Amino acid sequence: MRIGIDFDNTIAGYDALFATLAEERGLFDRAPTGKRELRDALRQRPEGELIWRRLQAEAYGGRMAGALLLDGVDRFIQLCRQGGVAVSIVSHKTRHANFASDGTDLRRAATDWMEQHGFFDAMGLHMNPDDVHFEDTRSAKVARIAELKCAWFIDDLEEVFAEPGFPKTAQAVLYDPHADSEAAPDLLRCRHWDEIGEHVFGPRH
Ligand SMILES: [Mg+2]
Incomplete structure (x- = not known):
C-alpha cells in the first residue's frame, strides 16, 4: 500500500x-x-x-x-514505515513563483526544509528523495497520484480531490485543522494528524 x-x-x-x-x-x-x-x-x-x-x-x-512541521506528521510517517506502508509526497509547486519572485527555487527551498526536519535521515523519517514529487500543475499532480496508485491521499485543499483525473481508487482525506473548509460534507476531513492515523491504521494502533 x-x-x-x-x-x-x-x-x-x-x-x-x-x-x-x-x-x-x-x-x-x-x-x-x-x-x-x-x-x-x-x-x-x-x-x-x-x-x-x-x-x-x-x-x-x-x-x-520559518515554516513549522505540523503536529503529528512525523508520528504518522513513522507509523507508515512500521506498517510497511510506502509514503509519497506529491506537491503542486512550480520551480519559481509567478509573482514577485526573488529568484528562489521553491522546490529547493522545500527540499532543504525537509532535510532540516530529518525527512531523509536514517535516524529520522528515512524517506527517499525519489518519493518526493513536485508537479507544475494541479492536473499533473493528480496524474502522479494516479500513477503511484495511492490508496489514500491527504491534502488541505478540497479542489485537489475534485480535479478531473483524481483517482477513484484513492481515499481522499481533507486535512482541515481549522475546520473552516467549505468542502462537501461527505468528504472525510480530519483536524489532526493523529485522527488521520486512526482512520488509516485503526483506533488502537
Ligand atoms: Mg497544500
Whole structure:
C-alpha cells in the first residue's frame, strides 16, 4: 500500500509565518492567525490579491525556514514505515513563483526544509528523495497520484480531490485543522494528524 501526502499546509505549516510576514510589512498590527483568515482579510483591500501572492512567494521561498512541521506528521510517517506502508509526497509547486519572485527555487527551498526536519535521515523519517514529487500543475499532480496508485491521499485543499483525473481508487482525506473548509460534507476531513492515523491504521494502533 502507498499513501500520498500533499506538502504545503499539510506537512509544512505556514500560519505563524504568514502572520509574521504580514506584520513585518505593517499590513496589520496583529495579523489574523489562520492562513485562510489572513488571505480573506487581504483580499478585501485594493491590490490585496497581489499582496497575498507576494507573501506566498516569500513564505514558500526565501522564508521557508520559518515554516513549522505540523503536529503529528512525523508520528504518522513513522507509523507508515512500521506498517510497511510506502509514503509519497506529491506537491503542486512550480520551480519559481509567478509573482514577485526573488529568484528562489521553491522546490529547493522545500527540499532543504525537509532535510532540516530529518525527512531523509536514517535516524529520522528515512524517506527517499525519489518519493518526493513536485508537479507544475494541479492536473499533473493528480496524474502522479494516479500513477503511484495511492490508496489514500491527504491534502488541505478540497479542489485537489475534485480535479478531473483524481483517482477513484484513492481515499481522499481533507486535512482541515481549522475546520473552516467549505468542502462537501461527505468528504472525510480530519483536524489532526493523529485522527488521520486512526482512520488509516485503526483506533488502537
Ligand atoms: Mg497544500
